Structure formats: structure tokens, C-alpha cells
Amino acid sequence: MTLDEALKMGVEAHKAGQLQEADRLYAFILKAQPKHPDANHNMGVLSIDVGKIQEALQFFKTALEANPRIGQFWLSHIDALIKLGRIADAQVAFNQAKDKGAKGEAFDQLEKQLSESSANPQDPPSDQLQPIINLFTQRQLQQALSHAAKMLEKFPNSVVLYNIAGASNAELKQFDAAIDCFKQALKIKPGNAEAYNNIGNALMGKGDLEAAVGRYKQALKIKPSFAEAHNNMGNALNAQGEPGIAIESYEQALKINPDYAEAYNNMGIALNDKGDLEVAVDSYKKAVLIQPNYAEAYYNMGITLGNKGNPEAAIDSYSKALKINAGYAAATSNLLSLLTTYVPKKETLNPVVLVNEAIRKIDIKDITSNVICDDQIVDLFSKSRRYIGSYGLEITTKLDQTYRRNSVDMNCKRHISIFDTHDIIPELCFSCYKVQVEPRSVTELIKLFLVFNQLELNENNTRKCMVELRPNIPGFYKGLIYCTELKQANQISEYLDTVLKRSIRSGLSSKVKRGCSEYPLSFPNYKAINNSGPQLMNYNEEWRAIEEAHDRKKPIHANKNRSPSLSGLNLSDVLIIEKWVDYARGIGDPSANLINQNPVTHQGIYDQARARLDTFDFIN
Known part of the structure; x- marks a missing residue:
């Protein structure tokens, strides 16, 4: 050529x-x-x-x-x-x-x-300054901070040194120290729009959104054509729950700089939050047209396409993000989640999709038709791990619970937010019941997961299996089936007990409980269940106004387009089970060694498990 x-x-x-x-x-x-x-x-x-x-x-x-x-x-x-x-x-x-x-x-x-940006005459000479700049650009932040501090002893009025120190502190999430540095730069060079913008970014990092908006406004008063400050103010406004006003800020940034890919990406996020999904996708497309290797824009496009009910296109976007950045954990996580509810129709070279397809072909129906033995669990886990290894896939998950969801979103995030903020129980939670099973080993937990996977219920109730990590909640292994009324919960519990006896062991049974385990810590009467009349605790009507005010200030909406989980085993399940095994080792469950004898790979969950033994006794 x-x-x-x-x-x-x-x-x-x-x-x-x-x-x-x-x-x-x-x-x-x-x-x-x-x-x-x-x-x-x-x-x-x-x-x-x-x-x-x-x-x-x-x-x-x-x-x-x-x-x-x-x-x-x-x-x-x-x-x-x-x-x-x-x-x-x-x-x-x-x-x-x-x-x-x-x-x-x-x-x-x-x-x-x-x-x-002309150099301050009190800045160090470029040959002395360049090594510090190199340390910062190479993300050797602690060294950059140390060198800047030493040089400030010789050049105490250097704006550029304070800016390097401030930027280093900000990246290290030492936001108060960063703000102090930028304020020193302002004392030396008042009216510096960049310094006000940097202070706004540090305040954003602290979560002080209102103060951040104030600093961005100061930057723009000095320099109205400061596209980056307009973009950053949009981010703060959207984080405050004002996507409409945020979009106006992004539009201002794009008027100044029409090729500002980041502003298009951020505007897409705000449009998604506002519910304008089609326009959001168009905004992401403009971002990647300007910057073709913009992995974050492809990731956000995937989220919006998923919200639009277009999982095939969402998978394609996540795959593009991962092709650009193979270590993009959030994109991997969202792709894994999407693959639990959707089977891709198009061929792909994405290894996550390919491994998931291979694992989904493992037939688990025969395993649950009779008593599930430990050897079957070991074989299932080994086969899944071989698939992952054959594709050279090095992957983990932040999740520690396996779900089988129906299409009804109970909006638990909203309810917990209200409880954590106001210490009241939302009204909807008074009609929530759960059927709970507590296996005695990690092998039994995996067996319960398989049973839940194949369990046929009239309303396909949402169910999950988990290891208990909450420090104030007793227990170690749990399986939960969620119900919308007490009668339904009692019927499912009775049916489940016959399945548990047939598939796992005769001594394993279920209990009917009420709502979230956190609620009885503040309201002990909430957990009491009366099967023949009114409950001991009911909704307090005085709480309704508190709920309504919370929803106005911090709305969290249920997902109306939620797809139910696919039956069968998937890659996400296997990665979660890997974490269960390390949890089991942490609490001293000997059955963990039947499944995996390799060294601990999830140190965090292992340490959390060990810490629980200081409060709760594990009896195998």
C-alpha cells in the first residue's frame, strides 16, 4: 500500500x-x-x-x-x-x-x-517546575504533593505550585486540603476563574453541591466564556435533582465549544434523568462522533438504551465501551446485569457475553429434580470456572446476592432512603412479607439458589439468596421470597417446605417474616405477625406528610419497564457464588473446601465474614 x-x-x-x-x-x-x-x-x-x-x-x-x-x-x-x-x-x-x-x-x-495563563513571575523556573508536573501527569500524586510543598518554601507565592498541590489533593479525595490550596492561589492572583472552578470541583467531591454551584457562578462572572465551568455547573445542578436547568448549562458550554464531547455526554445523562431518552441517545452519539474512543459515553448510552427497552443496542454500547477500556468495571457490571434478563440475538466477540452463553447452556433442571448432592454442586462450580478460564476472563462482581426478579419493582431503594433519613417505615412496607430460609452451610446455600431458580410460583415472586453482611443483623446464609400479603407468604412457605425436604434435607424449613430486617431495630413491634387478626403495628398516618415531602425533595421512582430474570445459571451467579465461598472460609464453614481449594480471592468479603464472628456464633 x-x-x-x-x-x-x-x-x-x-x-x-x-x-x-x-x-x-x-x-x-x-x-x-x-x-x-x-x-x-x-x-x-x-x-x-x-x-x-x-x-x-x-x-x-x-x-x-x-x-x-x-x-x-x-x-x-x-x-x-x-x-x-x-x-x-x-x-x-x-x-x-x-x-x-x-x-x-x-x-x-x-x-x-x-x-x-501567563506564568507568574514568582513561579519556579520551568526546569525546576517540570519534574513536579511530570509526577502529576504520571499520577504519582503523593510525590507531586511532597515536591510542591518543598518548593513552596522557596517560592511561597507560586500560583502554579498551589494549583498542582490543589489538583493532587483533589485526585486523592483530600478535598478540604485542595480547597485551601486553590484559595491560596486566589490570594496571590485574585479574579482567577480557573481557581474558582477548581474550588467548585472540590466542593462537588465533598458533596456540597450548593456551594459548588456558587463557585462556578463566580468563575463565570469573571469569565463568561468558560465552557468547562458551564459544564461543571451542569453536573452540580443535575446532582441536585435539577436536570432541566443542568441541560441549559451544558447548552451554554456547547455554544462556546461545539466540539465539547464531555458536555454532550453529561447532557445525555441529564436528559436520561429527565426521561428524554431518545434525545439522550442523540447526545451520546454526538459525544462519540467527536471523540470516538469515549468509553464513558458508550457506557452511559448503554444505560439509556436499556431504560428505553432496547437491550440488544445496550449490549452493543457496553461492548464498545469495554473494547476501548477492557478494565471498565461499571460497564462490565451493567453488562452482567443485563445478561441476567436478556439473551442476545446478535453474534458478538465480547468475552463476557460468550462466557455467559456457555454457562447458560449448563442444564440445572435435572439437578433439582431429586435430592441435590454435594458432588453435583462441586461439578457445577468447576465446569463454570473452566468456561471462564478458557476465555482468559479475569472478572469479579460487586454483588453478593443472586436475584430472580419478576417484572414488579417494589422500589426498595426509595423505602430504605425514607427510613434512613426520617426513621419512619413507609406505608408500602406494611404489606410486605417474606418467606425466609437459613441454610447451615455454603453448599446448602448454593442448593437453595438452584431450588429458587427452578421454583414455580403463581406470581413468579422475586427471590434472592445471600450471605449476611449487615453488622447488626444476625444470621449467615439466607434465602428470601418476597410477598405482597400474609396469606400468600404462608401458602408459599408451606409449599416451599415440601420442596426443601425433597431437594436439600428434611430438617430445612422456612419462616414467614415481615418486611426489611432493619425496621425492627427502631420499631420492635413491626416484626410481630398475627395470622388471625390485625397486626401489632400498623402504618402511622402522621408519617404520610413526611413521605410526600421526601418524594418531592429526593424522588426515587420504581422501574416500570423492568424485565424479569431469566431462569438457569449465568455468569453473574457464578461470580457471586465465588464470593460466597470466600465468605464461608471467613466464618469457618468447612464445606467451602469442597467447592474451591484455591487461595482466597475476595479478601474484603472474607474479612467481613471473620468480623461477624465477634458478634455472632456460627454453628455448622
């Missing part, structure tokens, strides 16, 4: 987010023609895309030496210098560009930016 063909293919791959392919093609050109101007420039842009700003400079320099008349070469070079904090060098390069005849709106904006 010719160099021109290679360049065209490289640009197309670059735009599509295929960075490795673009790198290969640009390198092919540079091997044949080391001073090729376009290939050098594009390789520099590619280096910035992957965070290698310092390496990009040499490519831009070579491109400019080959053809100094291309304005975009100068813009990319100067932008890289600014990103590295080399403002003085950027100003020199800007003057050189002007001498070569560079002009236009982009250069006018750059001139203004350089004027506002």
Missing part, C-alpha cells in the same frame, strides 16, 4: 477509536519517511490520546520542521505545551506561529488563553 493509502486508513482507524491499528499505520509511514509531516502530527495527537503528552512534543516538532505553514500543527504543539504547564514555551511557540502567518478564530482564542 502507498503512504497516502496508509495515512487515510490510519486516520479512519484513529477516528474509530482503533488506536493500536492507527499507531501501526502511522509507524509504517514514519519507518518509510521519518519526517512525513501528517504522520508525525497524527502520531503526536495519538500520543496525547493515550496520555503520553511529553512524547507527543517531538512528533509535533518534526511535523513543524517539515511544514511550518500548517496552522493545526502549531495548535496541537502549543496545546501540548499548555497541558504540560510550559506556558512560557507555549507563548514562544505561539509567537513563532504568528510569524509564519498563522491566524484565525482558534489562534485568537489561544492568544487569550495564553494571556490569562
